[in-house]
Amino acid sequence: MPITDVVKKQIAQQRRLFFKICFNCGAKNPILSTRCRKCHAKQMRLKNRTLGVKK
Template identity: 75%
Template sequence: MPITDPFKKQIAQHRRLYFKICFRCSAKNDISAKRCRKCHSHQMRLKNRTLGAKK
């Protein structure tokens, strides 16, 4: 069921796209995290947010 309310859609996109991923253990972390919550590594990357169809 698609979300039609623009405010709820913005909340859902932010929740789904704005976080960091650990290089070592691939855990999802908060966007403001300095180290991984699971393995305590400092090697983090932002989630890829490119839009479009997969090839």
């Protein structure tokens, strides 16, 4: 069931799309983090946010 409320949709998108992923262990981290919460590595990347149909 799609979300029709605009505010709730923005909140859901923020939670699903805006975080960092550790290169070493793959853990999800907050967007403002500089080190991984799990393995303490500094190699982080942003989540890929491209929209489209999965193949």
